[in-house]
Amino acid sequence: MKRLFLSILAALPILASAQTRSSDNLVQYVHPIIGTQRMGHVFPGATVPFGMVQLSPETDTVGYEQDGHYNPKVYSYCAGYQYDDKTIVGFSHTHFSGTGHSDLGDFLVMPTVGALKLNPGTADKPGSGYRSAFSHANEVSEANYYKVKLDDYNILAEMTTTTRVGFHQYTFPKSDNAHIVLDLMAGIYNYPDKNVWTYVRFINDSTLVGYRSTNGWARTRTLYFALKFSKPFISHGYKKYDKREVYGGFWGQFNRTPNFPEIAGRQIRAYFDFKTTEGEKIKLKMALSPVSMDNALANMQAECPGWDFDKVKAEGQQQWEKELHKIVIDGSQTDKENFYTSMYHAMINPTIYMDVNGEYEGLDKNVHKASGFTNYTTFSLWDTHRALHPLFNIIDPKRNADMVQSMLAHYHQSPEHMLPVWSNSANENWCMSGYHSVSVIADAVVKGNAPFDANMALDACVATADHRDYAGIGYYIDMGYIPDEKSGVSVSSTQEYAYDDWCIAQMAKKLGRQDVYDTFIKRSQNWKNVYDPKSGFMHPRLADGTFRKNFDPFTTNNMGFIEGNAWNYTLYVPHDPKGLIQVMGGNKRFITYVDSLFSYNLPDKYFAETEDITKDGIIGNYVHGNEPSHHVVYLYDWTDKPWKAQEKIRMILPRMYKPTPDGLGGNDDTGQMSAWYIFSSLGFYPVAPGSDQYAIGSPAVNKAVINLDNGKTFTINVKNQGEKNVYVSKILLNGKPLNGWFISHSDIMNGGEMTFVMSSKHK
Structure with a gap:
């Protein structure tokens, strides 16, 4: 799946004579950033071998043109990330690697501080939304580990995974207005009516479950999730962007008040508020399931029951060592x-x-x-x-x-x-x-x-x-x-x-x-x-x-x-x-x-x-x-x-x-x-x-x-x-x-x- 006149990788130098022993650390030679520029269509984020979760940054939100016609720029974002981009929109949990078709990009998470923003904004006007500038100088991409500094918020974002769980670790500055946005509308190659239905239910002040049904390249796809925070949020809310026909034929947004027990709709973004001290780490785990919310919770408990980020990272990299x-x-x-x-x-x-x-x-x-x-x-x-x-x-x-x-x-x-x-x-x-x-x-x-x-x-x-x-x-x-x-x-x-x-x-x-x-x-x-x-x-x-x-x-x-x-x-x-x-x-x-x-x-x-x-x-x-x-x-x-x-x-x-x-x-x-x-x-x-x-x-x-x-x-x-x-x-x-x-x-x-x-x- 790619277009005719595309290639991949380019330049193999002559191999030197140094002996590689089977005990060598081979993960050190893996650089997922290779192929993220131009048309490689790979992603730089974290995943384990053949993992169900691919936790990776998105650098733009590209979909159909406003008139509903195909936007050729979409093809550049099959993996959600382009090396030449200057901003990060957030971190989502599913990606194709190297394909010529766009989809996935489910359950996008973005940490912010300051005034709450629920719109991603645009690359040419990043301040209009929750996206943030970043620099490759502050970016690390390894097998099962991704790190980047979100410059607009002074937040250090780190990612690792198990087979079915994405593990986020965000280091915040001191703030009385720290937020984590959960964008349930986001998706690679977003086009009209891709979202069929979304549901979220709160179990307590640190755990929620839900699902998202989409009609994308995969025409009938439902993915369930369980999301757990390492500390309780002090408040939460959402905004609904559904277009709803009302009396007289008008269309408009339909909104609800904060601190809701559950949400249902087609187009939803939720947020979670925290107070943070300087250098405080807020961690979150999102487990996925193709079957049910209960199974998503069971996947999290089986694969990632604790909060030791470094341990999960090391275990995933050891899986890569075995394969390499x-x-x-x-x-x-x-x-x-x-x-x-x-x-x-x-x-x-x-x-x-x-x-x-x-x-x-x-x-x-x-x-x-x-x-x-x-x-x-x-x-x-x-x-x-x-x-x-x-x-x-x-x-x-x-x-x-x-x-x-x-x-x-x-x-x-x-x-x-x-x-x-x-x-x-x-x-x-x-x-x-x-x-x-x-x-x-x-x-x-x-x-x-x-x-x-x-x-x-x-x-x-x-x-x-x-x-x-x-x-x-x-x-x-x-x-x-x-x-x-x-x-x-x-x-x-x-x-x-x-x-x-x-x-x-x-x-x-x-x-x-x-x-x-x-x-x-x-x-x-x-x-x-x-x-x-x-x-x-x-x-x-x-x-x-x-x-x-x-x-x-x-x-x-x-x-x-x-x-x-x-x-x-x-x-x-x-x-x-x-x-x-x-x-x-x-x-x-x-x-x-x-x-x-x-x-x-x-x-x-x-x-x-x-x-x-x-x-x-x-x-x-x-x-x-x-x-x-x-x-x-x-x-x-x-x-x-x-x-x-x-x-x-x-x-x-x-x-x-x-x-x-x-x-x-x-x-x-x-x-x-x-x-x-x-x-x-x-x-x-x-x-x-x-x-x-x-x-x-x-x-x-x-x-x-x-x-x-x-x-x-x-x-x-x-x-x-x-x-x-x-x-x-x-x-x-x-x-x-x-x-x-x-x-x-x-x-x-x-x-x-x-x-x-x-x-x-x-x-």
Whole structure:
């Protein structure tokens, strides 16, 4: 989920020779501020691995224009925070990491002193509202810890989390007019009628519970909360901003007096008053639940019963240490910052979506209880099937299996009887093309990571692939392609369906289901039906079998392709590189084509004049900032010039990744961009998830130790590493020469050692 011409991270320096021991503190190398400038769309706040709470600052309130039309500025605020902004509006509890769509930002909290303000104000007139100026000089962003000084109020704000609880600590100046505002109207990408209903009930003078129902990108979403303060408030109140039709057809605000026992309405902001001494800390904990207020209270009691902020911070950072130590690299300070921030970004999503008692809201809006697995949400599958889930199959197989079981639960609860496409918070958002949950499921089954009913999972994949009423699948089944007249993304969808069909075939083969294999291996060749040998490109094809005459291989969305153009999508056949090379005219012509992708500069006219379409992440016509290109450089491994893959990988890494705020120039897409970096810097990549093979690249580390869940280790040693030594002259696997440019999943999971010998000259 991002726009076409976006990229992420940029500049990997050469790794130094300092040995990294497994006892090292790796959290110190994580800098969540990386990617918060421009279009990385990540957030700098606190979260634990895969946590349900992402407690982070918002730096603006952007929504629809006043006339109700789309405001293009919204796209800059998918994560709620932009590094170049000068003010903070408050701190909210839910965020997407690196997506190209805006939502969430629930339950915003803002501490203030002085005259009470209940409007956030605007960036150009900050004094008109409760927002505050801040400086990056007084800002700290770490794994599970965020700190900033709110300059207008002289308040130090600190954040940490558990899986389901956001923990705030505010250090106030001396004041008889200290306030904490709870904005129940706030939200990223706020647009008319997003709030459906809000309810708050007071338990005592320091505890309240409630919920908020919204109609956003997730169309029917209810999130419950429990909020507890470390000291009683001396008074409280609220303002209701509902538009209420009254006699005579007038509309106006409807307000209530302070010190209320409960509130209900659509648009509400509440406040809590305190008297503070100099340096006094007021703490608050907000627990979330997808099920009930009682469950939110239970989540708080189970995960964060006390008020020791430093203890909660340390425990969360220890969770990160455990995850980061799954791959220990040898490198310089800069190298480790790049690598471990990528590891951090890869382990934020998908997010846990269930209470401590195992209950969660399902797609059918009923309450379910996860039995034998942890339920997850936030599945940006068009992105993450490519490298993120394959990475989990290596370093976190149990968690990935739970994610698959979450997808299968989604299938059983779905009225369409379909696996998820892009799901979040018990909603299907139907975003992007393909049905790539089948890729994730097949990859797990083929790689032996399937502690679930694999045959039932295959049946769910087949049912999804045969859903004729969804996004042109009926045409695809009957005609072997989707006609151009029937879809603006007919070509890319045809190609993506063909890949997904191949995944189903591989899964069927593994399970001995020959009839399913025969059907879907044949369908997996449908990509050939949209290749036009005359133009040399994947090409929109009409229902009468002819190719569209008005065709430009550089144009993108709704011209046959989604977030890519014909030049890029012609290389999107990850499951059949040999077949692609053959139809494109053989080895020599194919290599020339891939070379041209990097050397041909995309004409300026193809960049839209909006801020969400930029030249970030582009090298020639190669768009690293969008996922359909991620496997492209590895296709050289199927030719007689694999050294070209090595050369280009080591060219892409320093141009696309760097440890700075603008180090993710394009959407991280819930970790996919970071997963590409992790695999590529280790020296191999899963070109076609659903296969047990990885293509060899050019490692950018001196050494890496992958600590596997089975107790074994897979060690990567790199000899003669250097800025110019980008070519692989020899590979040894467990002391024996590796024949070819591929390793298997079992080679890694069985443990052992792979040694790369690097050179400044290719063979």
